[in-house]
Amino acid sequence: xxxxxxxxxxxxxxxxxxxxxxxxxxxxxxxxxxxxxxxxxxxxxxxxxxxxxxxxxxxxxxxxxxxxxxxxxxxxxxxxxxxxxxxxxxxxxxxxxxxxxxxxxxxxxxxxxxxxxxxxxxxxxxxxxxxxxxxxxxxxxxxxxxxxxxxxxxxxxxxxxxxxxxxxxxxxxxxxxxxxxxxxxxxxxxxxxxxxxxxxxxxxxxxxxxxxxxxxxxxxxxxxxxxxxxxxxxxxxxxxxxxxxxxxxxxxxxxxxxxxxxxxxxxxxxxxxxxxxxxxxxxxxxxxxxxxxxxxxxxxxxxxxxxxxxxxxxxxxxxxxxxxxxxxxxxxxxxxxxxxxxxxxxxxxxxxxxxxxxxxxxxxxxxxxxxxxxxxxxxxxxxxxxxxxxxxxxxxxxxxxx
Amino acid sequence: xxxxxxxxxxxxxxxxxxxxxxxxxxxxxxxxxxxxxxxxxxxxxxxxxxxxxxxxxxxxxxxxxxxxxxxxxxxxxxxxxxxxxxxxxxxxxxxxxxxxxxxxxxxxxxxxxxxxxxxxxxxxxxxxxxxxxxxxxxxxxxxxxxxxxxxxxxxxxxxxxxxxxxxxxxxxxxxxxxxxxxxxxxxxxxxxxxxxxxxxxxxxxxxxxxxxxxxxxxxxxxxxxxxxxxxxxxxxxxxxxxxxxxxxxxxxxxxxxxxxxxxxxxxxxxxxxxxxxxxxxxxxxxxxxxxxxxxxxxxxxxxxxxxxxxxxxxxxxxxxxxxxxxxxxxxxxxxxxxxxxxxxxxxxxxxxxxxxxxxxxxxxxxxxxxxxxxxxxxxxxxxxxxxxxxxxxxxxxxxxxx
Numbered sequence: 001x002x003x004x005x006x007x008x009x010x011x012x013x014x015x016x017x018x019x020x021x022x023x024x025x026x027x028x029x030x031x032x033x034x035x036x037x038x039x040x041x042x043x044x045x046x047x048x049x050x051x052x053x054x055x056x057x058x059x060x061x062x063x064x065x066x067x068x069x070x071x072x073x074x075x076x077x078x079x080x081x082x083x084x085x086x087x088x089x090x091x092x093x094x095x096x097x098x099x100x101x102x103x104x105x106x107x108x109x110x111x112x113x114x115x116x117x118x119x120x121x122x123x124x125x126x127x128x129x130x131x132x133x134x135x136x137x138x139x140x141x142x143x144x145x146x147x148x149x150x151x152x153x154x155x156x157x158x159x160x161x162x163x164x165x166x167x168x169x170x171x172x173x174x175x176x177x178x179x180x181x182x183x184x185x186x187x188x189x190x191x192x193x194x195x196x197x198x199x200x201x202x203x204x205x206x207x208x209x210x211x212x213x214x215x216x217x218x219x220x221x222x223x224x225x226x227x228x229x230x231x232x233x234x235x236x237x238x239x240x241x242x243x244x245x246x247x248x249x250x251x252x253x254x255x256x257x258x259x260x261x262x263x264x265x266x267x268x269x270x271x272x273x274x275x276x277x278x279x280x281x282x283x284x285x286x287x288x289x290x291x292x293x294x295x296x297x298x299x300x301x302x303x304x305x306x307x308x309x310x311x312x313x314x315x316x317x318x319x320x321x322x323x324x325x326x327x328x329x330x331x332x333x334x335x336x337x338x339x340x341x342x343x344x345x346x347x348x349x350x351x352x353x354x355x356x357x358x359x360x361x362x363x364x365x366x367x368x369x370x371x372x373x374x375x376x377x378x379x380x381x382x383x384x385x386x387x388x389x390x391x392x393x394x395x396x397x398x399x400x401x402x
Numbered sequence: 403x404x405x406x407x408x409x410x411x412x413x414x415x416x417x418x419x420x421x422x423x424x425x426x427x428x429x430x431x432x433x434x435x436x437x438x439x440x441x442x443x444x445x446x447x448x449x450x451x452x453x454x455x456x457x458x459x460x461x462x463x464x465x466x467x468x469x470x471x472x473x474x475x476x477x478x479x480x481x482x483x484x485x486x487x488x489x490x491x492x493x494x495x496x497x498x499x500x501x502x503x504x505x506x507x508x509x510x511x512x513x514x515x516x517x518x519x520x521x522x523x524x525x526x527x528x529x530x531x532x533x534x535x536x537x538x539x540x541x542x543x544x545x546x547x548x549x550x551x552x553x554x555x556x557x558x559x560x561x562x563x564x565x566x567x568x569x570x571x572x573x574x575x576x577x578x579x580x581x582x583x584x585x586x587x588x589x590x591x592x593x594x595x596x597x598x599x600x601x602x603x604x605x606x607x608x609x610x611x612x613x614x615x616x617x618x619x620x621x622x623x624x625x626x627x628x629x630x631x632x633x634x635x636x637x638x639x640x641x642x643x644x645x646x647x648x649x650x651x652x653x654x655x656x657x658x659x660x661x662x663x664x665x666x667x668x669x670x671x672x673x674x675x676x677x678x679x680x681x682x683x684x685x686x687x688x689x690x691x692x693x694x695x696x697x698x699x700x701x702x703x704x705x706x707x708x709x710x711x712x713x714x715x716x717x718x719x720x721x722x723x724x725x726x727x728x729x730x731x732x733x734x735x736x737x738x739x740x741x742x743x744x745x746x747x748x749x750x751x752x753x754x755x756x757x758x759x760x761x762x763x764x765x766x767x768x769x770x771x772x773x774x775x776x777x778x779x780x781x782x783x784x785x786x787x788x789x790x791x792x793x794x795x796x797x798x799x800x801x802x803x804x
Contacts, residue, residue, distance in 0.1 A: 025588060026618075029607045043773070045592060050700075074624070076583035078595040093699060094584055096595055136773055143773045151802070152611055153775050156604030156701055159588035160597075181478035182496055186427060186561035190447060193480040193498055195562075202558030205431045209554055216428075222476070297495060298452075299558055329757070355731070371445070371538055371545045373555050400553070402804070 001271045004308060004343060007280070010266055011309055014282055015316055016238075016289040019170040025158055028150050030211065031168035032319030037144040039161040043136040047097040051129045054088040054110055054117055055079075055101035061124035069115050073098070088117055097130055104129035147321055169319035174212035174310075175234035176203045179220040179227065179245040179254060180297060199243040199302050203295070206306050209401055210314040210324070212239070220245075227257045235261060235283060235290045238317060241310060244297030246279040254294045255279060263292050271384070273342040274301040278309065304345045304379065307398070325379070325398035330357035336389040338382040347376035350397050359397050376400070403673045406710060406745060409682070412668055413711055416684055417718055418640075418691040421572040427560055430552050432613065433570035434721030439546040441563040445538040449499040453531045456490040456512055456519050457481075457503035463526035471517050475500070490519055499532055506531040549723055571721035576614035576712075577636035578605045581622040581629065581647040581656060582699060601645040601704050605697070608708050611803055612716040612726070614641070622647075629659045637663060637685060637692045640719060643712060646699030648681040656696045657681060665694050673786070675744040676703040680711065706747050706781065709800070727781070727800035732759035738791040740784040749778035752799050761799050778802070 002010070020034040049055065056067060067088040070081045079098035083089055088105075089098045090112075097104070103124050111118045137143055143161055144154060150166070158166060178200040186196050200216050207214035217234055220227040220242070234240035245254035246268070255265065263283040270278045279294030293310055295302045311324045330350055338344060346361045361380050362372050381396040382389065389395065404412070422436035451457065458469060469490040472483045481500035485491055490507075491500045492514075499506070505526050513520045539545055545563055546556060552568070560568060585599040586592050602618050609616035619636055622629040622644070636642035647656035648670070657667065665685040672680045681696030695712055697704045713726045732752055740746060748763045763782050764774050783798040784791065791797065 025603060026606075029610060039773075041592065041598075045597065046594065074583060076585075076595050076624075094582070094597065141773075144776060148776065152604050152607035153705065153778065155607040156600040157773060157776060159603040160600040162588055162591065162598060164588050180496070181476065183478075186564055186566050189564065190443065192448065193478050195447065195496065196443075196564060198558040198562040201427060201561040202554050204428075205554035205557040208431060222478075303555065371441075371543075371559060374546060374550065374559060376555065 001269045001276070002267055003271050007267060007270045007278070008309060008312065011280060011291070011313060012316065014266065014291065015313065018317060018319060020167055021170050022165045023168045025155065025164045025166055028158070028166040028168055029152070029155060031150050031166070031171070033144055033146050033148045033150065033167065034169050034319065035167040036142045036146050037158065037161065037163050039137050039139055039141050039143045041161060042134040042139050043160065044131055044133060047130060047132050049091045049093060049095050049097055049104045049129060050131055051104055051106045052093050053091065053104045053107045053129065054119070055083055055091045055098050055104050056088045056119070056124070057083060057085050057101060058103040058124045058126040058128065060085055061105070061119055061121050063122060064118065064120055066116050066118050069112070069117050090117075102126045102130065147319060149320060169317070172212045172239060172314050172317035173237040174207040174214045174239045174241065174314065175217050175237040176200055176207065176214065177217045177220045177230050177234055177240070177242045179222070179242055181222045183219045185219065199297065199299055202299055203241055203243060203302060203306060206303070206311070207241075207314065210311045211318040211320070212314045222253055224253060224257060227253055228260060231257050231261055235263070235285065236288070237290060239310065239313060240290055240292045241295060241306070242293070243295045243302050246277045246294035246296065258292060258294070271342050272304075272308075273340065273344045274298070275305040275308070275345075276342065277301075278305050280309070300347060300373065303347075303373070307379065307400075308345065325400070327396050327398045328357055329394050330359035330397045332389055332391055332393045332395055333358050333360045335391050336361050336380070336382065338385065338387045338389065340386070341384050343384045344382040345379040345398070346382065347373055348378050348380035348397060349375045350378045350399065357397070359395060403671045403678070404669055405673050409669060409672045409680070410711060410714065413682060413693070413715060414718065416668065416693065417715065420719060420721060422569055423572050424567045425570045427557065427566045427568055430560070430568040430570055431554070431557060433552050433568070433573070435546055435548050435550045435552065435569065436571050436721065437569040438544045438548050439560065439563065439565050441539045441541055441543050441545045443563060444536040444541050445562065446533055446535060449532060449534050451493045451495060451497050451499055451506045451531060452533055453506055453508045454495050455493065455507045455509045455531065456521070457485055457493045457500050457506050458490045458521070458526070459485060459487050459503060460505040460526045460528040460530065462487055463507070463521055463523050465524060466520065466522055468518050468520050471514070471519050492519075504528045504532065549721060551722060571719070574614045574641060574716050574719035575639040576609040576616045576641045576643065576716065577619050577639040578602055578609065578616065579619045579622045579632050579636055579642070579644045581624070581644055583624040585621045587621065601699065601701055604701060605643055605645060605704060605708060608705070608713070609643075609716065612713045613720045613722070614716045624655055626655060626659060629655055630662060633659050633663055637665070637687065637694075638690075639692060641712065641715060642692055642694045643697060643708070644695070645697045645704050648679045648696035648698060660694060660696070673744050674706075674710075675742065675746045676700070677707040677710070678744065679703075680707050682711070702749060702775065705749075705775070709781065710747065727802070729798050729800045730759055731796050732761035732799045734791055734793055734795045734797055735760050735762045737793050738763050738782070738784065740787065740789045740791065742788070743786050745786045746784040747781040747800070748784065749775055750780055750782035750799060751777045752780045752801065759799070761797060
């Protein structure tokens with residue numbers, strides 16, 4: 001059995017090249033820039049005022065002084081006169097600084113009377129409240145680098161430099177199939193022996209959270225032909241995730257159906273708890289590569305495998321560079337007995353107390369117990385090997401996205 | 403001038419009651435539950451196997467032993483026979499445990515020959531690999547509490563208990579207007595004295611990030627009638643945000659236009675840097691209350707005011723309980739000179755080095771300099787009062803949402 005690290009290396013080494021597209025600015029929030037973005041303007045485009053007030057010659061202000069007001073510059077207007085010693089021009093925040101002026105007095109420090117203004121300042125340094133042309137950036141400067149994730153701040157910057165058609169990496173498409181004759185849709189009341197399909201909504205929502213355009217293909221029954229039809233549909237996506245049908249059970253059809261569709265197995269089973277039965281393979285059809293994950297059927301195993309192996313694929317295809325699950329150190333609030341030869345990723349509740357991170361592995365009553373899972377906001381990590389971790393021990397916790 | 407804390411209290415005390423609606427499960431990711439959710443099933447609905455293997459009487463296994471296989475239970479099927487000493491029933495993960503059996507041996511520890519199975523185990527505790535009925539929850543149990551935010555895990559839980567019509571708080575609607583004659587749309591090349599409307603995309607994207615259904619109403623020119631028309635449209639939303647037009651400049655029309663629409667001013671100006679000119683008011687029209695924010699026109703001030711005052715409103719209306727901007731302590735990587743009598747929220751880059759949080763206030767060249775802002779992932783906080791913060795000083799940093 002391969003390790004978690006080996007499995008991730010095998011997966012990421014098979015990623016197809018990222019595809020790029022041009023996205024309207026209004027739709028680009030959360031995407032990642034595929035190219036550097038240059039400014040098409042100087043910013044500011046002219047020497048400008050940072051406040052509402054009066055543009056003056058700074059050396060005029062050596063005591064309270066009265067100046068003659070030449071004109072008033074509104075937003076969107078340009079000055080028509082030159083400020084000389086003894087004169088001022090009224091100016092608004094963001095307006096161009098008139099020629100001759102080298103500072104702006106805030107309106108709060110003035111009193112205006114007809115065509116004169118009294119400046120209530122004992123002194124004023126040149127450049128006060130002035131921002132010079134191109135201080136922020138010059139035309140042609142790279143303002144944002146390829147690989148930058150577009151947050152609200154970047155939306156503002158792209159608008160400022162007129163980048164309304166934004167080159168970004170294409171959002172990956174993810175298809176989700178839940179397999180098993182025991183599954184019924186959430187809308188149906190389960191008969192004896194049946195359970196509702198909860199993995200479908202779980203995995204579909206995880207796909208959305210990690211930036212994929214996600215399609216739920218519903219339930220694949222344990223029947224070769226009907227499962228085969230769903231898989232054919234799923235293989236039109238960049239990533240196909242199946243849950244269930246990959247452990248050692250006799251009816252575990254998934255690997256057979258995938259082989260029928262020329263999906264090449266890369267590995268089956270990972271030294272990991274929970275999540276050992278993970279299956280991974282891929283198929284290339286014409287220009288399309290589809291990565292296929294067979295996740296274990298129980299929700300906690302599915303969750304852990306998705307976070308460790310599928311989420312990094314989605315984020316890489318999307319162009320996101322940062323760690324999928326940021327980690328931190330935290331102190332155990334209770335002892336934890338680690339057993340066996342597999343590293344364990346245990347759903348846990350991470351909290352802060354008095355500035356210290358504390359982690360409580362959830363007391364869940366079985367691997368399919370989802371209700372306890374609602375308290376989890378991370379995975380506590382315990383390396384392989386029999387060991388009792390005492391209360392207060394420091395362990396690594398991988399944090400869920402908020 | 404009121405403080406940041408007073409301003410937030412004034413704002414939050416005027417929030418209208420949250421409205422609830424029923425949302426299809428598939429669309430409920432990110433919403434907040436408006437009611438407790440009860441389970442309509444026992445979970446598991448029956449005693450079940452946690453592995454693929456053989457259901458046995460645990461006391462039979464005291465050395466390697468051969469058992470007679472009575473039948474094979476597939477997923478979705480129910481057992482028809484009772485396991486007695488000396489017999490076993492083949493069973494799949496999740497299948498009902500046959501009567502008489504009290505443990506399951508993993509298939510990996512068995513060898514099957516015709517209708518017998520050899521169990522390669524020296525002993526087996528009762529209950530091994532068994533999850534009893536209702537261990538996870540019983541019908542009628544509250545499985546998720548009102549106020550819970552719906553993450554992927556909660557999507558799975560809601561599906562499990564058949565909650566496909568989910569009671570949630572209604573998503574607030576936010577309208578954004580950028581004001582000023584100097585503004586042109588991002589698609590237009592600015593003429594002298596003009597700049598592109600970058601606040602519109604910034605504020606719209608912030609609204610989306612904090613969970614609002616956001617509409618950009620474009621640019622409001624400095625003309626009473628045309629601005630009034632836009633404001634009338636904006637007042638159909640739960641929250642209207644205007645940027646620009648609220649400082650002391652002569653053409654700052656916004657308060658006048660708002661008064662014309664019966665928007666009652668609650669406060670104007672907050673002891674804060676940047677963001678002092680913040681204007682806040684509200685209007686009640688029929689059943690609708692609209693909170694109105696006049697944000698300063700420069701992008702950094704707009705950003706800070708949105709994060710400190712508008713985002714908490716959106717999150718409260720959405721039902722989210724947690725802090726809008728989680729904070730942490732971090733060490734300054736360079737000295738910072740705090741001046742004046744206003745607390746400062748300074749865009750800053752927060753990084754981890756050797757397990758220590760470090761923060762670098764951005765060296766921005768003017769309050770409208772957006773390009774430097776792209777390096778910011780938080781706001782470093784400096785209380786009011788002249789003080790030189792030395793390199794290595796510990797300061798509070800409010801983190802942007804990722």
